[in-house]
Amino acid sequence: MIGNTIIKLEGVDVFQQKHLVLSNVNLHIDKGDFVWLIGQTGSGKSSLLKVIYGDVAITGGEGHAGGYDLKKLAVKDVPFLRRKLGIVFQDFQLLTDRSIEDNLRFVMRATGWTDKNLITERTLDVLEKVGLRSKVKKMPHELSGGEQQRVVIARALINDPEIILADEPTGNLDPDTSEEIVMLLKQISQSGTAVLIATHDYHIIRAFPSRIIKCEAGKVIEDAEL
Numbered sequence: 001m002i003g004n005t006i007i008k009l010e011g012v013d014v015f016q017q018k019h020l021v022l023s024n025v026n027l028h029i030d031k032g033d034f035v036w037l038i039g040q041t042g043s044g045k046s047s048l049l050k051v052i053y054g055d056v057a058i059t060g061g062e063g064h065a066g067g068y069d070l071k072k073l074a075v076k077d078v079p080f081l082r083r084k085l086g087i088v089f090q091d092f093q094l095l096t097d098r099s100i101e102d103n104l105r106f107v108m109r110a111t112g113w114t115d116k117n118l119i120t121e122r123t124l125d126v127l128e129k130v131g132l133r134s135k136v137k138k139m140p141h142e143l144s145g146g147e148q149q150r151v152v153i154a155r156a157l158i159n160d161p162e163i164i165l166a167d168e169p170t171g172n173l174d175p176d177t178s179e180e181i182v183m184l185l186k187q188i189s190q191s192g193t194a195v196l197i198a199t200h201d202y203h204i205i206r207a208f209p210s211r212i213i214k215c216e217a218g219k220v221i222e223d224a225e226l
């Protein structure tokens with residue numbers, strides 16, 4: 001990828017099975033960008049995120065994410081692409097049977113970390129970034145919903161991703177906690193990691209005005225309004 005570009009889609013068509021969900025998609029996200037992704041249910045937000053993390057193949061046009069050419073992405077490349085992306089999704093919650101520390105270690109081992117000291121250091125480092133260093137030994141059920149979401153963000157930061165993809169990260173949280181989580185994601189973007197958040201929560205978008213991408217009528221509008 002050239003310069004600061006992290007995601008670049010040009011003239012891409014996105015299919016789910018044989019159904020054309022989005023056509024002629026153009027999308028450009030740079031290092032440190034903080035971007036909202038909106039659109040009605042079924043408009044294609046998840047499909048667009050899936051293109052970026054290599055779960056839906058693209059046809060037509062050109063697509064790049066995290067330095068990978070999405071048109072040439074082989075199955076063996078997908079885990080490496082995903083290490084460049086931090087994923088914060090509702091269906092990717094913490095493992096409830098182990099401590100915060102062990103949740104983070106589990107992901108590190110699965111992504112090739114072997115040195116025990118480095119694993120411990122990185123665990124504390126990412127927990128520090130989300131303000132939860134003191135909770136390292138706790139079990140997930142001992143944390144509030146907002147704290148658990150912070151740990152999910154810490155986990156997404158482990159491999160120093162170029163972008164965080166978050167799908168409804170505040171879906172289960174009260175308004176104040178939602179603001180704290182978005183504030184944290186905003187700070188993360190200011191330190192250079194881009195952040196793309198899909199949400200239906202217009203209140204939170206108004207609280208943190210930033211670029212809005214909208215899926216509508218089979219198209220992606222790159223600079224939309226609420």
Ligand SMILES: Nc1ncnc2c1ncn2[C@@H]1O[C@H](COP(=O)(O)OP(=O)(O)OP(=O)(O)O)[C@@H](O)[C@H]1O
Binds near residue numbers: 046
């Ligand atoms: N695996 C699939 N197979 C076939 N069609 C699918 C599949 N996944 C999604 N679709 C269809 O693609 C379209 C876009 O769905 P998508 O999940 O991307 O929307 P969304 O904007 O993320 O919706 P929501 O806000 O409800 O999460 C819908 O018409 C949906 O029915």
